[in-house]
Structures are given as structure tokens and as C-alpha cells.
Amino acid sequence: MPPHTPSPAARLAVAGDLLALLRDTTTEPRPDTQLEALTLAVAADLPVLLWGEPGIGKTAALTQLATALDLPLTTVIASVHEPSDFSGLPVVGDDPAGQGIPMAPPDWAVRLVRAGRGLLFLDELSTAPPAVQAALLRLVLERRIGALRLPPGVRIVAAANPRASAADGWELSPPLANRFVHLQWTHDPEVVVRGLGGTWPHAILPRLDPARLHGAVEFARRAVCRFLTARPPLVHRLPSGETRRGGPWPSPRSWEMTLHLIAFATAAGSSRDVLSLLVRGTVGDGPGLELLASLDRMDLPDPEALLADPARAELPERGDLRQAVLDAVVAAVRARPEKSRWDAAWALLARAVDTGTPDVVVVPATTLATLRRADWDVPATIDRLAPAMELSRRADRAAVAAGTGR
Known part of the structure; x- marks a missing residue:
């Protein structure tokens, strides 16, 4: 008898079994800064835009995120839709003059409203033409599609390819770009x-400490307001280049998002790297890095408290923060020059030499020396700074000699 030949359906069934085995993967908890930043922004209910080259795994990350957060995923390819798909289609009723013409939402929006929760994924955003981007403004900011309003349980995440690698790509319009956290x-x-190999990292919803919520909000508000008070030009700064306008830039809207992200990151105990990604992805690299530097200095000791008791002063371990504290102490003495305060400042510099690297005292010591009055005796603590000052002078002379070739 001839051997039995499997039918085409049976062969496809075996192929299906093989595909099932290939799709059978697992996940593991694994530190992933960008995944943690994405999850924190989603928890903060802020629209997120993922930028990356084609095939980098943006869609896979969103699918995995929806599974990890137990949210049904709705994917909408922005570039293949018309503006009316987001603003609503007009439906003429029996009495348009008396009742008006309602704007009917698309089916995917109706499903999200019925579910009451979900993850709306707007893919290929950079290939959506300007008219579609304009229609998306209301969806992203107000969460409205036609006559429907998305419920609070729906989160919005989008993905885009850089214009150079996008098929028929467009730059993102500034109004739309300013509504996203860019990662x-x-x-x-x-x-x-x-x-x-079968094991991917999985997203974990941040654990917000209930005891830290009020403190996190207070800290975030103080951080942003203090920074913008010192840097008012950064309250609103629209970039000059078209490409940069399609990314993160500072505006009252994006600063409000930044405030929310700082509060969430503080309550969750997130790392500095995660906070850096979020802040720079909201207001841009320049303003974001300035704000992060300002955050480092918020908890620095009060110069007046240090001058009042230099023997018990606790100075920061990090060299840049220690330098900032010593500079602030010298500035305080300059603002109110008194012999006792001048002596206390020298005592602080000596303590800094004893407890850390001596190079951070060179600049503040040089400045402090210029504040001496003629009737002020030189304190004995200066002798402890002499080696550091001499080392600095030798380094300067070596740099000059190297520059002149001698």
C-alpha cells in the first residue's frame, strides 16, 4: 500500500504547532530604564510618543506593556486614516436644523468607551499627513473623538519613525509634538x-508609596516653580528648526507634564536615569538637564547654617555638589562680609579638604581670599589649604608650559 500522504490541512496544522512553539515565550523582571520610563509615564496618564528606527521593537514593547498592565490593546495606524476618522463623521438626522448634525465616532473608539479601559496605540504617527495630525490634537489632549470622550481608564501611546527612515514621512507639527512625552x-x-532565546523583560507598574504622595507633589511643585522663577525665558521657548519643533520643547503645557512626572517618579522612588529620560523627553535636552541640575541642588545645606557651625558641617559627597555648596558659602560671605563669617568660611574649606578631594576648594579659596579686609588677621586654618593651592598652581604652570611647548 502506498504510504499515507498527509492532507494539506494536516500539514498546515503541523506548521501551526511549530508556530505556536515559536511564539511560546516567557518574561522576567529585568532592569530596563526605557521600559520603566514608559510605564511610569503611562501610569501618570500622559500621552507618550516612542521614537525609533523601523524594526526596533516599538510595537512589540507596546503589546507586552498592554499584557503586563492587563489593558486591552487597540492599535490604530494613523497614516491610513482620514481626518474625519478622528474628528468624527457627520451623520444627518431627521431634523438637522433643529437637532444639529452629530459627529459619529469610529468603531474602535466605541469599543474603548464600552470597555472603560484600554491602551490606545497610535502607530506610524510620523507618516500621518498634516491634516490628520491636526485632527489628532483633540484626541490626544482632550481625549475626544466625535461626540465621544474616552474614559479615564484609557491610556494613549504613539510610535513614530524619524523622518529620514519613515516612508513618506512628515515632521510632527509643533502643537501635536508638545502634547507628548517623547522617548x-x-x-x-x-x-x-x-x-x-525565549525570555523578554516585562513591564511592572510602579509602586507608589501612599505615605510619599503629598511630599512628592510638594517637591515637584517646588522644583519646577523654583527653576522657572530663576529661568523665566524657559517657560515657553519654541525651537527655531522644523525638526526640533517636532520633538520635546518647553511650554506651560510641557512643564505641567514635567511636574506630574517628577511627582510620580518621587513617589515611586525611580532612579535618576528614569527621571532624566522623562524630563528631557518632555521639555527637551537643554531645559531638562538644567532642571535636573537644579533638583540636585534643592537639598543642599543652607550656607548660613554651615557658617554658623562649620565644625559640624555635613558636606555632600559628590564633587560637583560640594563645589556648589562651597561657592554658595563664599557668596554668602561676600553678601555680608564680617570677620567671624570670613573665618568660618575658611574653617569650612579646611573641613572640605579633610573630608574629600582638595581640588574643589581651590576656586572658592581664591575668591574668599579677595574678600579679606586690611584689619582681618589671616586664620591659621589657611595653612591646611596650602598643599591644595600649591598643587593647583603647579597644574596651571604645567598646562601653560604644555601650551607653549616649553
Whole structure:
């Protein structure tokens, strides 16, 4: 008898079994800064835009995020829709003159409203023409599609390719760009290799400490308001270049998002790297880095308290923060020059030499020396600074000699 030949349906069934085995992957808790930043922004209910080259894994990350957060995923390819798909289609009723013409929402919006929760994924945003981007403004900001309003349980995440790698790509319009937290999505070769082996990292919803909520809000408000008081030009700064306008830039809207993200990151105890991604992705690299530097200085000791008791002064471990404290102490003496305060400042510089690297005292010591009055005796503590000052002079002379070739 001839051997039995499997039917085409049976062969496809075996192929299906093989595909099922290939899709059978698992996840593991693994530190992932960009995934944590994405999850925190989603928890803060802020629209997020993932930027990355094609094939980098943006869609896969969103699918995995929806599964981890137990949110039904709704994917909408922005570039293949018309503006009316987001603003609503007019439906003429029996009495348009008396009742008006309602704007009917698309079916996916109706499903989200019925579910009451979900993750709305707007893919290929950079290939959506300007008219579609304009229609998306209301959806992203007000969460309205036609006559429907998305419920609070719906989160919005979008993805885009840079214009150079997008098919018929457009720059994102400034009004739309300013409504998102922008995250640059990159790949980690180690994560990819482990994932292809069957184990991917999974997203974890941040654990917000209930005891820290009020303090986190107070800290975030103080941080942003203090920074913008010192840097008022950064309250609103529209970039000059078209490409930069399609990314993160500072405005009252984006500063409000930044405030929310600082509060969430503080309540969750997130790392500095996660906060950096979020802040720079909201107001841009320049303003974001300035704000982060300002955050570092918010908890620095009061110069007046240090001058009042230099023997018990606790100075920061980090060199840049220690330098900032010593500079602030010298500035306080300059503002109110008195012999006792001048002596206390020298005592603080000596303590800094005893408890850390001596190079941070060179600049404040040089400045402090210029504040001496003729009738002020030189304190004995200066002798402890002499080695550091001499080392600095030698370094300066070596740099000059190297520059002149001698």
C-alpha cells in the first residue's frame, strides 16, 4: 500500500504547532530604564510618543506593556486614516436644523468607551499627513473623538519613525509634538538575544508609596516653580528648526507634564536615569538637564547654617555638589562680609579638604581670599589649604608650559 500522504490541512496544522512553539515565550523582571520610563509615564496618564528606527521593537514593547498592565490593546495606524476618522463623521438626522448634525465616532473608539479601559496605540504617527495630525490634537489632549470622550481608564501611546527612515514621512507639527512625552526607543543587544532565546523583560507598574504622595507633589511643585522663577525665558521657548519643533520643547503645557512626572517618579522612588529620560523627553535636552541640575541642588545645606557651625558641617559627597555648596558659602560671605563669617568660611574649606578631594576648594579659596579686609588677621586654618593651592598652581604652570611647548 502506498504510504499515507498527509492532507494539506494536516500539514498546515503541523506548521501551526511549530508556530505556536515559536511564539511560546516567557518574561522576567529585568532592569530596563526605557521600559520603566514608559510605564511610569503611562501610569501618570500622559500621552507618550516612542521614537525609533523601523524594526526596533516599538510595537512589540507596546503589546507586552498592554499584557503586563492587563489593558486591552487597540492599535490604530494613523497614516491610513482620514481626518474625519478622528474628528468624527457627520451623520444627518431627521431634523438637522433643529437637532444639529452629530459627529459619529469610529468603531474602535466605541469599543474603548464600552470597555472603560484600554491602551490606545497610535502607530506610524510620523507618516500621518498634516491634516490628520491636526485632527489628532483633540484626541490626544482632550481625549475626544466625535461626540465621544474616552474614559479615564484609557491610556494613549504613539510610535513614530524619524523622518529620514519613515516612508513618506512628515515632521510632527509643533502643537501635536508638545502634547507628548517623547522617548527615544533603542535596542539593547543583550535583551534582544535573551528575548530571541525565549525570555523578554516585562513591564511592572510602579509602586507608589501612599505615605510619599503629598511630599512628592510638594517637591515637584517646588522644583519646577523654583527653576522657572530663576529661568523665566524657559517657560515657553519654541525651537527655531522644523525638526526640533517636532520633538520635546518647553511650554506651560510641557512643564505641567514635567511636574506630574517628577511627582510620580518621587513617589515611586525611580532612579535618576528614569527621571532624566522623562524630563528631557518632555521639555527637551537643554531645559531638562538644567532642571535636573537644579533638583540636585534643592537639598543642599543652607550656607548660613554651615557658617554658623562649620565644625559640624555635613558636606555632600559628590564633587560637583560640594563645589556648589562651597561657592554658595563664599557668596554668602561676600553678601555680608564680617570677620567671624570670613573665618568660618575658611574653617569650612579646611573641613572640605579633610573630608574629600582638595581640588574643589581651590576656586572658592581664591575668591574668599579677595574678600579679606586690611584689619582681618589671616586664620591659621589657611595653612591646611596650602598643599591644595600649591598643587593647583603647579597644574596651571604645567598646562601653560604644555601650551607653549616649553
